[in-house]
Amino acid sequence: MKTLLTVQGLGKKFGGLVALRDVSFEVGEGQIIGVMGANGAGKTTLFSLIAGNVEPTSGDIRFDGRSILGLRADQVCRLGVARTFQIVKPFPMLTVLENLRTAAMFGKAQIHDRERADTVAHGVLQEVGLAPMAHQLASTLTLSGQKRLEIARAVTTGARLILLDEVMAGLTPTEVAQMLQTLRHLQATRGFTLLVIEHVMRALMELCEHIVVLHHGELIAQGTPDAIAENRNVLAVYFGEQA
Amino acid sequence: MKDLCPNLWWALLWGCSLLTLAVLPFVANDYIVGIGLTLLMWLALTQSWCLLSKMTGYVSLGHVVFYGIGAYLVVVTWQEIALPLAILGAGLLAALVAALVGLPVLRVRGPYFVILTFGLAELVKYTITWIESALGMASRILFGAPDLPVIYFSMFALALVSVAMLTWVGSSRFGHGLRSLRENEEAAETLGVPVARYKLIAFVLGAAIPGMVGAVMALRSTYFVVGQVFDPMISVTVIAMAILGGGDNARGPLLGVIFLSLLSEMLWVNAPLLYLVILGAILMVFVLVVPNGLLGLFERKRAPAGARPPADTAA
Amino acid sequence: MAVLDILLSGQLLFAALVTGSLYALIALGLNLVYGTMRMLNVAHGDVVMLGAYGAYWGFTLMDIPPLLAAPVVAGLGGLLGWALYRGIFQRLLSGGDGTSAARLESNSLLLFFGLSIILQNATALVFTPNNRAYNYLGTVYHLGGVAMTGNRLAALLVAGTACIAVALFLSRSVFGLATRAVIERREAAHIVGVDVDHVQRLSFILGFGSAALAGVLISMLGQFSPFSGFPFTIAGFIVIILGGLGNAMAGLLAALLLGVIETYGVALTSANMRSVLLYGAFVAALLLFPNGLFARRATTR
Secondary structure (H helix, E strand, O other): EEEEEEEEEEEEEEEEEEEEEEEEEEEOOEEEEEEEEEOOOOOOOHHHHHHHHOOOOEEEEEEEEEEOOOOOOOOOHHHOOOOOOOOOOOOOOOHHHHHHHHHHOOOOOOOOOOOHOOOOOHHHHHOOOHHHHOOEEEOOOHHHHHHHHHHHHHHOOOEEEEEEEEOOOOOOOHHHHHHHHHHHHHHHHHHHHHEOOOOOHHHHHHHEEEEEEOOOOOOEEEEEEHHHHHHHHHHHHOOOOOO | OOOOOOOHHHHHHHHHHHHHHHHHHHHHOHHHHHHHHHHHHHHHHHHHHHHHHHOOOOOOOHHHHHHHHHHHHHHHEEEEEEEEHHHHHHHHHHHHEEEEHHHHHOOOHHHHHHHHHHHHHHHHHHHHHHHHHHHHHEEEEOOOOOHEEEEEEHHHHHHHHHHHHHHHHOHHHHHHHHHHHHHHEEEHHHHHHHHHHHHHHHHHHHHHHHHHHHHHHHHOOOEEOOOHHOOOHHHHHHHHHHHHHHHOOHHHHHHHHHHHHHHHHHHHOOOOOHHHHHHHHHHHHHHHOOOOOOHHHHHHHHHOOOOOOOOOOOO | HHHHHHHHHHHHHHHHHHHHHHHHHHHHHHHHHHHHHOOOOHHHHHHHHHHHHHHHHHHHHHHOOHHHHHOOOHHHHHHHHHHHHHHHHHHHHOOOOOOOOHHHHHHHHHHHHHHHHHHHHHHHHHOOOOOOOOOOOOOEEEEEEEEEEEEHHHHHHHHHHHHHHHHHHHHHHHHHHHHHHHHOOOOHHHOHHHHHHHHHHHHHHHHHHHHOOOOOOOOOOOOOOOOOOHHHHHHHHHHHHHHHOOOOHHHHHHHHHHHHHHHHHHHHOOOOOHHHHHHHHHHHHHHHOOOOOOOOOOOOO
């Protein structure tokens, strides 16, 4: 299996605050990797660094063999990395279809022709169940709909690596089940690699084949879901040390 | 084309307007032609303003600065270089200035961008005023300016170019990128839109036309006063026309320009102050109550429920 | 005058202090409105102008000394603020129709701009656009080689006292604490029980009232017209950009700094440069602080 993403000694300081310290791990092509950790552990910072929204203060990030350190977010996207935002950022006054059109036109897919871009967008809309809302303004969608829109946008860019930031947050159990199904289906048909931040344990354990655990900006454990569930460091962090 | 004439009414409106304006110098007296010239001027200015501010959401309150720079270039090079060259040069100079200040200026967001552009325009105005007084020039007079028809049709051409530019940008991939970054700049960049570059291009494109408009209008008045060609009320009027019209395409400005030009024509001679008070009131009312402008009012009535209103920013 | 003479001149220092204290008072009002409501009141200088007219008519028509009229005029300014808040801006703030915060701020700016145009031109319509001036407290006092007119001294004292009063109010009183909380983070203040609407309304009233007061003081010092308000708005903005938000002390210092730059700058170059300096400082301040008045806002939208 080919290594798609390598994170090496990655660190980020915001002034005096150390958000990430010496984080290293690899992601293989086609894998679904989970990122776990308490709030403030540095998970979203990690995503922002990989996607190019923020510049690291130390370390390296290699995507598909080449370093993407210092690249802007739009450059990273064109190379094949897409992300969703924890607090959804739709284009409120554009329609759902137009939201995806941007992804198709400017992402890795780089479809300059509007008709073709819209066709591709429609396809993704069908798969995430947003097709009936295609010509509605994005601001009129429910939270579940907007979360699906975030994912749809990321998928429509044609990305090879998609970073999902807490897409299950705020969803009902039924919606979570639907979302899991949608994600699995999308991944199966398009073959992209997933890096998933999640607090909803069920989603994390069911979806991911390998999990990385962050705590106070450091990587304290990684392994299969079962291994993580029994890892002493992880348990200590979540449940406290036993005397 | 769909953005320009979505239905028969619009095709009719555009057709009639352009036809009337095209034949005006042949059928009407100089006073009426002057009104037509002013209308064309506002059309060109407002369309070019929308290219930056409506498409990206970066509301510029300093549009007049490009107008003034263009006028100043013509005045300063008067009879030194051929006029057509000077006018083109004015457009290029304005675009160059935009390119130079664009990057730092466009990093400023929201209301700060608004007052920054205003401050920049005023800074240029006072600097040139100071330069002129240092050179010992209180005002300048241009002798031997071209006749009204020449000026008129030059402005007609500029208005057409302005409309064409906005329409083309609006339906292009570039335009979609602009609208995306208007809606959410960070999300747009994360989806691959080269945000900084696109903002700058829009800024530069939107500067060229007012530069040339200013150059042509300098020929009209022949009496050049710095304070007049850099009058901030020109910027404000452009914004008022765009907000009054609504929308982020070429249709809205047409409505706003016609409406306000008529209003100004009725009031300017006898009650200029009253006109300005009404202008201010229009600005307030439309921002508060009718954020989608006249376009929003007309087009909402014919659109079925659930369909999207014309893509718009109130400001 | 040689450069050194200019720099060491006590006369200029006094002038800078007077100007600076007036800028501080104006900036204070601007700070309150912007801080609590995140709205840039570009009509602020025009309220100053209205205050000047109020004092002018009081003095020339009814022989009321400006210093006596000051509280009344300030009160009227506050009333105007209250009316505008109730009539227009309260609605704008509560109306959440999906517009982003940044767009709301841009919209409110255009609203204030429209208001500014109305105020300037309506005043010119009613009172004519001509310059106005009157003579009050014109006697010159001499202290340590510096000539000070009574009106300038009075302006300095009143402005200084008002600034200190408001600064104390913000830092000592409970309501001042509530105001500072709203300035810092409105939603959080709301959650802990602060009546945000009340605070905003009072900020509007205080803001407009202090602007009117500044206008009274300014009217004593020179001539003015319906269009002289705007430079004061700009000056106010420079001060709050430089001094930071809700920071009374820094605002005071920034205002004095601006007074110094302007006074000494003009003396070192020429009167024509005044506007160039003012707007130059304005543009520079905004470019250097691209996040505007609240650089701490690290969260992106």
